[in-house]
Amino acid sequence: MEPRTKGRGGAGIFPGLLGPARPQGRGQTHVLRGAAVVAAGFLPRAQEAVVDMTAPMAELSPLANTHNLVVEFDPPEGADWGAVSAGLRQGMLALAAHLADAALDAPPDHEETLPPLRAGGRGKDGLPRVGAITNLQTQGTFKETFVYGRSFTAALPTLLGPGELDDGAVVSGQFGHPSLKNPTYLYQNHPVVAALLDRHGTDLDFAGVVISPEPVDQVGKELVSAHAARLCADAGFDAALVTKEGGGNADADVALKMDRLEELGIAAVGLFAEMAGPDGTAPSIVVPPNRATAMVSTGNYDEKVKLAQTERALGGDRVVLVDQPATDPMELPTAAFYGALSPLGWGCLTCKETVPS
Amino acid sequence: MTRVVHYLNQFFTGVGGEDAASTPPARTDGAVGPGRKLQALLGDDFEVVATVSCGDDYAAGEPEAAREILALVKEAKPDVVVIGPAFSSGRYGLACGRLAAAATQAGLAVVAAMHQDNPGLAEAAGAPVVRSGEAAREMGPSLETLAAAVKKLSAGEDLTEAEGRLGKPPRRNRVADQNAARRAVALVLARLGGDKEATEVPLPDFDKVTPAPPVEDLSEVTVALVSEGAVVPADNPDKLESARATRWAHYSIEGRDSLPAGEFISVHGGFSTVAANEDPQRILPLDVARQLESEGAIGRLHHEYLVTAGNGTSVGNAKRFGTEWVADLRKSGVRAAILTAT
Numbered sequence: 001m002e003p004r005t006k007g008r009g010g011a012g013i014f015p016g017l018l019g020p021a022r023p024q025g026r027g028q029t030h031v032l033r034g035a036a037v038v039a040a041g042f043l044p045r046a047q048e049a050v051v052d053m054t055a056p057m058a059e060l061s062p063l064a065n066t067h068n069l070v071v072e073f074d075p076p077e078g079a080d081w082g083a084v085s086a087g088l089r090q091g092m093l094a095l096a097a098h099l100a101d102a103a104l105d106a107p108p109d110h111e112e113t114l115p116p117l118r119a120g121g122r123g124k125d126g127l128p129r130v131g132a133i134t135n136l137q138t139q140g141t142f143k144e145t146f147v148y149g150r151s152f153t154a155a156l157p158t159l160l161g162p163g164e165l166d167d168g169a170v171v172s173g174q175f176g177h178p179s180l181k182n183p184t185y186l187y188q189n190h191p192v193v194a195a196l197l198d199r200h201g202t203d204l205d206f207a208g209v210v211i212s213p214e215p216v217d218q219v220g221k222e223l224v225s226a227h228a229a230r231l232c233a234d235a236g237f238d239a240a241l242v243t244k245e246g247g248g249n250a251d252a253d254v255a256l257k258m259d260r261l262e263e264l265g266i267a268a269v270g271l272f273a274e275m276a277g278p279d280g281t282a283p284s285i286v287v288p289p290n291r292a293t294a295m296v297s298t299g300n301y302d303e304k305v306k307l308a309q310t311e312r313a314l315g316g317d318r319v320v321l322v323d324q325p326a327t328d329p330m331e332l333p334t335a336a337f338y339g340a341l342s343p344l345g346w347g348c349l350t351c352k353e354t355v356p357s
Numbered sequence: 358m359t360r361v362v363h364y365l366n367q368f369f370t371g372v373g374g375e376d377a378a379s380t381p382p383a384r385t386d387g388a389v390g391p392g393r394k395l396q397a398l399l400g401d402d403f404e405v406v407a408t409v410s411c412g413d414d415y416a417a418g419e420p421e422a423a424r425e426i427l428a429l430v431k432e433a434k435p436d437v438v439v440i441g442p443a444f445s446s447g448r449y450g451l452a453c454g455r456l457a458a459a460a461t462q463a464g465l466a467v468v469a470a471m472h473q474d475n476p477g478l479a480e481a482a483g484a485p486v487v488r489s490g491e492a493a494r495e496m497g498p499s500l501e502t503l504a505a506a507v508k509k510l511s512a513g514e515d516l517t518e519a520e521g522r523l524g525k526p527p528r529r530n531r532v533a534d535q536n537a538a539r540r541a542v543a544l545v546l547a548r549l550g551g552d553k554e555a556t557e558v559p560l561p562d563f564d565k566v567t568p569a570p571p572v573e574d575l576s577e578v579t580v581a582l583v584s585e586g587a588v589v590p591a592d593n594p595d596k597l598e599s600a601r602a603t604r605w606a607h608y609s610i611e612g613r614d615s616l617p618a619g620e621f622i623s624v625h626g627g628f629s630t631v632a633a634n635e636d637p638q639r640i641l642p643l644d645v646a647r648q649l650e651s652e653g654a655i656g657r658l659h660h661e662y663l664v665t666a667g668n669g670t671s672v673g674n675a676k677r678f679g680t681e682w683v684a685d686l687r688k689s690g691v692r693a694a695i696l697t698a699t
Contacts, residue, residue, distance in 0.1 A: 047600060047626055057533070128549050130542070140629055175625065189536035198539075203546055239545045241538075247600075247627075247669045266462040269545040271537055272558060277671040279482055279525035283561030294548050296541040301531045302601070302671050323596075332531060335601060335669070345538030350557060351528040 001092060001184040002166065003032035005035060005100035013100075014093045014168035016149020025114075025163025032100045033109070036066040036185055037092055040315030041073045043140040044081050048321055049178030049338040050307075060340040060347055062186060067101070070314050079094075080140050089146075089173060114197070115206055117161030119235040125206035128238040131207030132192045133157075133228050133261075133346070135253045137174045137182075137245040138213040145245075146171045147211065147238040149194045157212040157228040159235055165190050165209065176246065177302060179334055179341040180273055184247045191345040192241050192271075207237045213255045214244065221252055229260035239267035244343045247301075248275065248286040256283075258292035273341040274300045274351050278333070284351070289314065298342060299349030359511050361405045362435035363392045364456055366449045369371075370410035378448075379688055380412035384429045390457065391496055395439065398504035400574055403511075407433035416452030418684035422573065423455040427463060437511050440469035442489035442499040443477060447680040450477025457484035467511050470503040473523050476680050481524070481674035488521040489589070523686035539597065578692040581659035583682060585667025586626035586633065586640035586699045588616070599626030605665035605678050607685070610658070614647050627668035628699055640697060659691050667698065 006012045006029055012019035013029070040049075052065045058064035071092065075084040123129040136145035138153040145152050147170055160169060170187040193209060200206040212228045215221050233241050242249040242257045251272060258268040272295050274284035280300055289295075306329070313326035324330050334340050334349075341349060367377045369390045388405035390397045396405045409429045416422045430438055430560060438460045443450040454477030457469040461484040470489040471477055478486055487506045489499035502521045509520055516522040533540065540557070547555050572578055587598050595606040610616075616637040623633040623640055633640050641662060650658045663682050667675070 045626070066521065088669065127548075130545060130549075142629075165565070191536060195538040195542045199542060199546075204542075239549055241541045241545055243386055265550045266547055269541050269548065271541055274528060274558065275671055276528045277673040279673075280529050281483070281524055282479060282672040283563060284528065284558055285561050288560050291562060292558065293553070293556055294544050295556050296544055297557045298537045299530045300528060301669070321598075322361065333601060342537070345536055348533045348535045348536050349530055350537065350540070352531045353526040354529045354573050 001037050001094045002188045003035050003037060003096045003099035004098045004188065005030050005104065006167065010094070010097035010179050012167070013097050014171060017090065017146065017171055018093045018097055021148045023164065023343050024167035024169055025161050029166055030100055030104055031044060032103050034066055035099065036063055036068050037096045037099065038063060038068045038070045039073060039088055039092055039196060043142055043175050044083055045123050046175035047178055048319065048336065050319065050332060050336050052307060054310065057307070057340060060349055061337060062183070062339045062342065062346050063240055069095070071076065071095070072315060078194050085142060085173065088321070089171065093168070093171070114162045114166065115324040117159070117208050119159060119208060121236055123238065124201070127203065129207040129236050130163045130196055130204040130239040130241070131209060131232065131235070131237050132190070132196065133210045133211050133212060133232065133240050133242045133257055134190070134192070135214045135242070135244045135250065136170065137250065138211045139216055142173065142175050144173045146173055152211070152213050155213055155329035157210050157224055157231050159231060159314045160209045160211055162206070162209065165193060170211065176342050177246050178336055178338050180246055180343055181339060182342070182344050183339065185343065186339070186344050191241060191342070195345070208235060212253070212257070214246065214250050216249070225253070228257050228265065230265050232261060232266055233264045236237055242268060243345065244271070250287055252287035255287045255289040258289040264289045265271055269294040269296060271296045271298055271343060271345050273298045273343060275302060276300045276351065278302045280351070296345070297351045298347060299334060299340065299346065300351050301333065301341060303334050304331050305337070307336055359403045360434060360436045361399065361403050361437050361507065362430050362433045363388065363395065363405050363408045364430065364438070364440045364453065365408060366389060366416070366452065367410055367412040370408060372410060372412070375687070378412045378414040381415055381427045381460050382409060382411040382429055384409045384433065387415070391500060394500050396502055398500055399507060399639050403507070404436070411452060413446070413448035413452065414684045414688045417448035417680060418688060422452065423459045424453070426456050426548065427459045430460065431463070435465060437507055438465050438467040439503065439507055440467065440468035440497070442503060443475055444474050444489055444495070444499070445491050446471040447476050448684050450475035451480055451677065451680050453477050454480030454486070458482040460484070466510055468506045468516065469501065470499055476676035478524055479676060483524070483527065485516045485521045487516065490524050495519060535669055549681060572693045575655045575657050575693065576653050579657045579690055580646070580655045581686050581691045581694040581695070582641055582646055582662040583641065583694045584641050584662065584664050584697045586697055587623050587666035588633070588637050588641045588664055589622055591620055591622050592688055593624055597623045597664070600666065600668045601668045602668070602670050603674055605663060605681070607661045607663045609661045610643055611660045614642065616641060616643050622634050625668055625699060640699065642697065646695070659686070659689060
C-alpha cells in the first residue's frame with residue numbers, strides 16, 4: 001500500500017479498517033509519493049511473487065520504482081492463519097498511515113483536485129460519460145477484497161467516486177496470482193481512473209467507478225454482470241472500461257459484463273492478460289466476449305523471462321517454482337512477476353504478433 | 358536429387374490399426390502407402406529414400422519416442438523431412454508435431470501436415486506445419502498441399518499462409534508507449550467514435566470436441582479416475598505444480614479402498630484446499646468407485662489414477678495432457694474415464 005493520511009493518526013484513511021466505516025472521499029488526503037509498504041512472507045494460498053528491482057523486469061513492476069518498506073513476518077506457532085492475515089493487514093495499514101503522518105508538515109510538491117461523483121444526467125458539453133467497472137477478486141479468505149472494511153464477497157455491484165478509492169475504501173486481501181494481482185497500492189492509484197481523469201473535461205466526462213465481486217459460480221457471475229451493467233445505465237454511462245483480478249475464470253467476469261453493457265448500448269472495452277502459452281500461439285483469452293470485441297492486452301502470462309544473478313533477495317531464500325536460490329540466474333514465466341500484467345492497466349506490456357521464423 | 362524421409366503412423370504404413378498402436382519406431386527403405394502418391398507428386402527431382410513409422414500410443418505416450426524417431430530419420434540422411442498428414446488424429450498429430458519440433462531443433466528442413474484443430478499443432482513449437490483435411494478421405498488434396506510445400510521449402514523459400522501454413526503468428530510480449538489503462542481509454546473513445554473493429558486482441562477460435570459415443574455396458578469395461586484437482590501423495594513426489602501445470606502424474610490405487618486424509622493432499626492453487634484435504638475423496642471419489650466396482654456396476658477400476666492441476670493451464674498444455682491421457686489409458690485397456698474437476 002501507499003502511505004497516506006487524512007491527518008494525525010490517520011483520521012479517516014482506510015475507512016472501515018483504520019478509520020471509521022463512513023463514506024470517504026472528502027476533504028484533504030496527504031500522499032507520501034514514491035513510497036510503498038510491502039509485506040513479504042508465507043500465507044496460505046499465497047503464490048510466490050517476484051519483484052525484480054533491476055533489469056529486465058524492473059520497468060514492469062509497480063514496486064520497482066518506489067522506495068519500499070518491506071515487512072517480513074513470522075507468526076507464532078499454531079496461530080490461526082485468518083487472524084495472521086487480518087492482523088498483518090491492520091498493521092500494514094497503520095504503518096502506511098503513520099509514515100504519511102511524518103510528511104504532514106511538509107509543503108506538498110503537487111496538488112490535485114478530484115471531480116465530485118455526479119451520477120446520472122448527460123455528459124458536460126456533450127462529452128461522452130465514460131467510467132470504469134472494476135471487478136474485485138472474492139474467493140474466500142486470502143483471496144478476497146475489502147470495501148469499507150467488509151469482505152465484498154456476497155455484495156452486489158456498487159458505485160464509488162474517485163476520492164473513495166484514493167482514501168483506501170478498497171483494500172486487497174488477495175495473495176494469489178502474482179502478475180495478475182491488484183494490490184491496495186493500485187486501488188489507491190487506480191490506473192484506469194487516472195487515465196480517465198486525464199481526459200476528463202476534454203475528451204470525456206468521468207462517470208465513476210462501479211465495483212463488482214467476482215463470484216466463483218456461473219450463476220453469480222451472470223447476476224453481478226447484469227446488475228453492474230444496469231447500474232452503469234442508471235448512472236448515465238455511455239462507455240465503460242472493464243477490469244478483473246486473477247486468472248482464467250475472471251476472464252468470464254470481464255466478458256459477461258462487456259456483453260451486458262453492449263446490450264444496453266454502452267460501449268465496452270475489456271482489459272485482459274493473455275494466456276497464449278510459452279510460444280504465444282495458444283488461444284489468448286479463456287472466456288472471450290460474444291457481443292463486444294474491443295480488448296486491450298496487458299501481455300502474455302506464459303512467456304518466459306530470464307533473470308540475471310542478483311546480490312540480495314528479500315522475503316525468502318529460494319524461489320520454489322524453479323527450486324533455486326533466490327539470488328541465482330533463473331528463467332521464470334511472466335506470470336511470476338508481481339504486477340507485471342496488471343489487470344488494472346498499470347503496466348505498458350502488450351502482445352504483438354510476430355512472423356514465425 | 359533431394360532426399361526425402363517420410364514419417365507416417367502404423368496405420369498408414371500398413372502395420373495395423375489400434376491393435377498395433379504400441380508398435381515402436383521402425384524404418385523401411387523407399388516410399389510406403391501414401392508416400393507413393395507423395396513421390397509421384399514430388400516428381401523426379403525428389404526421392405523418398407526411407408519411411409519411418411511408429412504406433413500412435415508409443416509415439417504419443419513414450420517420453421523418448423520423438424528422439425528415437427528422429428534418430429531413425431537422421432540415419433537416412435534426409436535433405437527434407439516430410440511428416441504426415443495426420444488429419445485430426447490427436448495422438449498421430451502429437452507425434453508429428455513433436456518430430457517437427459525436434460527435427461527443426463536438430464537443424465533439419467522439415468514440413469508436417471495436419472488439420473488446424475489437431476493438438477499436435479501446438480507441439481510443433483513454430484516448426485512449419487501445413488493444412489490437411491480432417492480425415493483420410495481427404496488424402497489426395499492434403500498430399501498435394503504437402504508436396505507443393507516440400508518443393509517450396511527445398512527451394513529455400515519460407516512457407517506462408519499461401520502454402521497452407523498453419524498456426525497463428527506467435528504473440529510475443531512487447532513494451533508499448535503507453536500503459537494499458539491509457540490505451541483502453543483511447544480504444545473506448547475510438548469505439549464511441551464508430552470504430553467497432555479496433556482491438557489489441559483478436560477473438561480466439563476454439564475447436565469443438567465431438568463426444569465419444571456412450572459406453573454400452575459399463576459392467577464389462579475398465580474405468581479410470583482422472584482429475585485436474587491436484588490430489589497427490591502427501592509429499593508430492595513428482596512436484597506437481599499448483600498452477601500453470603506443465604506436466605501430469607499418475608499414482609497407484611492398487612489394493613486401496615480409500616484415500617485417507619494426511620496420506621493424500623491437494624496441491625491445487627486455485628481454491629481453498631481445506632475441505633479437500635479433510636477427505637481427498639471429495640476430489641477423487643475412490644470410495645464410491647470401489648463400491649461401484651464391488652457391486653459390478655463397472656467392470657474394473659483402473660489400477661492408477663491420472664492427475665494434474667487445472668489452474669491457469671495453457672490451452673496447449675491442456676490439449677497435450679488430454680491426448681497423452683488417452684494414449685496412456687488406451688494402452689492399459691481402459692475404455693471409460695471419470696474426470697473430476699474443481
